[in-house]
Amino acid sequence: GAGVSQSPSNKVTEKGKDVELRCDPISGHTALYWYRQRLGQGLEFLIYFQGNSAPDKSGLPSDRFSAERTGESVSTLTIQRTQQEDSAVYLCASSPEPRLERRFGAGTRLSVL
Amino acid sequence: DAKTTQPPSMDCAEGRAANLPCNHSTISGNEYVYWYRQIHSQGPQYIIHGLKNNETNEMASLIITEDRKSSTLILPHATLRDTAVYYCIVRVASGNTPLVFGKGTRLSVIA
Numbered sequence: 001g002a003g004v005s006q007s008p009s010n011k012v013t014e015k016g017k018d019v020e021l022r023c024d025p026i027s028g029h030t031a032l033y034w035y036r037q038r039l040g041q042g043l044e045f046l047i048y049f050q051g052n053s054a055p056d057k058s059g060l061p062s063d064r065f066s067a068e069r070t071g072e073s074v075s076t077l078t079i080q081r082t083q084q085e086d087s088a089v090y091l092c093a094s095s096p097e098p099r100l101e102r103r104f105g106a107g108t109r110l111s112v113l
Numbered sequence: 114d115a116k117t118t119q120p121p122s123m124d125c126a127e128g129r130a131a132n133l134p135c136n137h138s139t140i141s142g143n144e145y146v147y148w149y150r151q152i153h154s155q156g157p158q159y160i161i162h163g164l165k166n167n168e169t170n171e172m173a174s175l176i177i178t179e180d181r182k183s184s185t186l187i188l189p190h191a192t193l194r195d196t197a198v199y200y201c202i203v204r205v206a207s208g209n210t211p212l213v214f215g216k217g218t219r220l221s222v223i224a
Contacts (some may be wrong), residue, residue, distance in 0.1 A: 004156075033212075042200070043157065043214035091156050101147070102212060104156030 002026075004105035006092050012111045013082055021077040021108045025094030032069055033102060034077050035091040036061075043091065049075060082112045116140070117201045122219040125195075131188040133218050135201030138182045145206045146177060148186045149214070150197040157200065157214070160186065164206075191222045 005024040045059040069075040093102035125131040
């Protein structure tokens with residue numbers, strides 16, 4: 001597709017359940033980023049992938065959060081044992097290389113009941 | 114930890130120029146100024162970036178002061194669709210430093 005695609009667009013889950021969020025970056029983009037945005041707040045950096053290098057996980061808030069990326073394609077963000085505080089929009093972005101501007105997806109709105 | 118300071122909100126009349134200020138007094142010599150915006154319920158959208166020279170593209174103009182400690186994003190003829198939160202970010206253009214978004218400026222374009 002022409003842009004960054006994220007799925008699902010909305011996810012409602014019960015506290016304690018695991019969720020998996022998916023990001024399809026723009027083809028050829030080597031850099032991929034995950035961000036979290038709570039209601040009315042700015043973006044929080046979570047994790048960054050660049051090619052085959054080890055990911056920068058410095059923004060992950062706890063060990064319940066993990067992410068994987070297969071080569072330079074799809075990435076999944078997994079949240080285990082979800083808590084109500086995890087409710088937010090999770091945004092994925094990609095860029096051809098780190099120094100260039102990022103293209104964002106529309107996000108996944110996660111609601112933990 | 115955002116390195117920029119922006120007013121929390123601004124209003125602008127439709128058709129007029131919107132001038133959004135940003136202070137970045139601790140900017141380093143190799144850091145660029147980037148602007149993004151986020152329209153309600155959408156992901157952030159890249160607008161423009163610059164190092165020290167003024168820049169212009171189809172969306173906006175970026176004016177950076179000579180000492181690089183502040184900048185202004187100019188939307189020359191604001192429309193209702195420009196209502197969004199505008200983020201000013203400073204970062205090096207190379208390497209893997211992530212974008213650090215602050216609270217931004219909520220611009221309301223009024224008919």
